[in-house]
Amino acid sequence: MSRTLLILPGDGIGPEAMAETVKVIDWFNANRATGFEIEEDLVGGCAYDVHGKPLADATMDRAQQVDAVLLGAVGGPKWDNLDFSVKPERGLLRLRKEMDLFANLRPAICFPALADASSLKKELVEGLDLMIIRELTGGVYFGEPRGITQMNDGTRRGVNTQVYTTEEIRRVARVAFDLARKRSNRVLSSEKANVMESGILWREEVQWVHDNEFPDVELSHMYADAVAMQLVRRPKQFDVIVTDNLFGDILSDEASMLSGSLGMLPSASLGAADPATGKRKALYEPVHGSAPDIAGQGIANPLACILSFAMCLRYSFDMGADADLLEAAVSKVLDDGVRTGDIAEPGVAPVGTKEMGDAVVAALGALAA
Numbered sequence: 029m030s031r032t033l034l035i036l037p038g039d040g041i042g043p044e045a046m047a048e049t050v051k052v053i054d055w056f057n058a059n060r061a062t063g064f065e066i067e068e069d070l071v072g073g074c075a076y077d078v079h080g081k082p083l084a085d086a087t088m089d090r091a092q093q094v095d096a097v098l099l100g101a102v103g104g105p106k107w108d109n110l111d112f113s114v115k116p117e118r119g120l121l122r123l124r125k126e127m128d129l130f131a132n133l134r135p136a137i138c139f140p141a142l143a144d145a146s147s148l149k150k151e152l153v154e155g156l157d158l159m160i161i162r163e164l165t166g167g168v169y170f171g172e173p174r175g176i177t178q179m180n181d182g183t184r185r186g187v188n189t190q191v192y193t194t195e196e197i198r199r200v201a202r203v204a205f206d207l208a209r210k211r212s213n214r215v216l217s218s219e220k221a222n223v224m225e226s227g228i229l230w231r232e233e234v235q236w237v238h239d240n241e242f243p244d245v246e247l248s249h250m251y252a253d254a255v256a257m258q259l260v261r262r263p264k265q266f267d268v269i270v271t272d273n274l275f276g277d278i279l280s281d282e283a284s285m286l287s288g289s290l291g292m293l294p295s296a297s298l299g300a301a302d303p304a305t306g307k308r309k310a311l312y313e314p315v316h317g318s319a320p321d322i323a324g325q326g327i328a329n330p331l332a333c334i335l336s337f338a339m340c341l342r343y344s345f346d347m348g349a350d351a352d353l354l355e356a357a358v359s360k361v362l363d364d365g366v367r368t369g370d371i372a373e374p375g376v377a378p379v380g381t382k383e384m385g386d387a388v389v390a391a392l393g394a395l396a397a
Contacts, residue, residue, distance in 0.1 A: 031064050032094040036071040040318025041328035042100020048330035048385025049337050055389050072102030072116035082119030096344040097311040101318035127309045129297035131203040132162040136283035141362035145288030153286050158266045162276025163200040190226045197233040204270035205242035214246045218255045218271040289370045290316040291329030294336035310344045312336040326380045329368040357391035
């Protein structure tokens with residue numbers, strides 16, 4: 029079976045991390061007969077340098093056709109002074125919007141070997157395994173009206189509009205409830221219904237989906253600021269959290285640090301299931317940014333990008349056993365004490381990006397033997 033992947037390494041450390049992920053894909057093709065066909069293209073600042081825009085139309089068209097997109101990272105100081113409409117990040121936002129990738133899945137998992145690397149006490153994070161589902165194509169990042177206007181008195185006014193509809197909320201809630209059934213059957217929905225009408229709508233519509241479609245799943249509600257506090261107080265109380273675009277952005281970044289490093293965390297952005305085939309358009313990317321301060325030095329942690337491919341195996345291709353194998357290989361590498369600089373313990377000599385990728389490939393071979 030042929031499975032098509034569009035690889036968009038992007039900027040900064042993106043190409044370095046993606047090169048190690050391609051090593052892993054090549055291993056699966058050679059040893060598991062997975063049949064992945066890879067195409068590579070540009071996104072972000074590097075795309076602007078070539079095309080004058082952060083995502084070429086032809087690249088966007090190809091992203092709509094392949095089975096899944098793997099993205100590295102976008103942005104960097106080189107492009108800071110570009111007009112907002114062509115900044116590198118607009119390429120990523122265009123992919124999400126035009127592919128209608130409305131559900132962003134961000135796991136926060138603390139591998140046992142990294143429990144001491146978290147900024148929280150070991151007993152608070154050891155064994156942590158939670159999933160934040162962020163609505164990705166609506167809310168304040170896309171609402172209209174928006175912009176900065178000049179006032180008559182010489183001051184300026186900035187406006188962004190928080191907008192949600194019934195269906196936008198219900199469809200991401202369904203993703204959360206469906207995923208919860210495969211985990212511990214619990215969903216926490218988060219908003220600010222105490223001060224925002226959009227929050228009231230969010231709470232009511234999530235409750236409707238629960239009552240009418242998923243009554244077997246436990247549902248609770250919590251204000252977003254309370255969730256932020258509880259994530260650093262007692263994070264293991266949560267399993268699946270579903271929330272809007274703005275709060276999901278903030279809460280998932282906060283949760284990511286519980287694992288010890290942004291360099292460890294993957295993400296998946298999923299569209300609606302095709303009525304005929306059940307397949308979803310999907311984009312997978314590490315949570316970390318382009319890290320321009322270390323780009324080109326060969327020291328970046330590629331594990332978040334590699335783990336994003338594990339999510340791709342699981343959610344785009346229903347290859348759960350292969351995803352489990354890859355995640356087990358990453359865990360083995362960490363158990364063996366292999367560390368890049370961001371997760372290295374005092375006195376432990378860190379390895380480089382390529383060495384970490386080689387270690388994961390070697391672990392795959394050992395575990396599959």
